[in-house]
Amino acid sequence: MLRSATSFLVLSLVAIQAAVASTIRPGTYLIQDVRSNLFLGIGPLLPVYPPMDVPLRLVPEHIASYEKWNVREGDDGGIIIFAGKGGPDDYKITSRDNNVIVSVQKNPxxxxAQQVGGGPLVVAIKLPYEDKVFTANGGxxxxxxxxxxxxxxxxxFRFIPIERDLYHRNRFTFQDTC
Structure with a gap:
């Protein structure tokens, strides 16, 4: 009896993990704070090489520093979030203590991404196996x-899919690729 209950519990946890892991699929997204409707962005960036780690910030849509974030599959059904084209110089979202930072030098x-309601792309973003989640502070x-x-x-946070690679943030931002 105990063995079947344990097996059921393990299978249930695996099914839940698979359901959570499938909420955000690999692709390109804007990531929006549900409370403020501000977007995740990078900055400010200092003109130094190698680029310094900078905090992940909330920025308004009309500012060009909000990012198109790429998502790919990570370990254990998780996701890796980065800005760039998939190379070593991409800006990866990482953590340092209780800060969410964007880093070129750190490993991804x-x-x-745990679904919290309001649609399949509305999630809490957290560190695996820890009770620490992305938290928007202020404006x-x-x-x-x-x-x-x-x-x-x-x-x-809401992940807003970008369907086309030629997406313009706004009509005043120049496109860097064709």
């Missing part, structure tokens, strides 16, 4: 940090 970090240009999950609206 795997995140869990425009505020840093995103890692805080214990309390289910607050400032811990919920």
């Amino acid at each position: 970090e795997t995140w869990d 425009v240009y505020s840093e995103v940090t890692l805080q214990p999950s309390i289910g607050g609206v400032n811990q919920i």
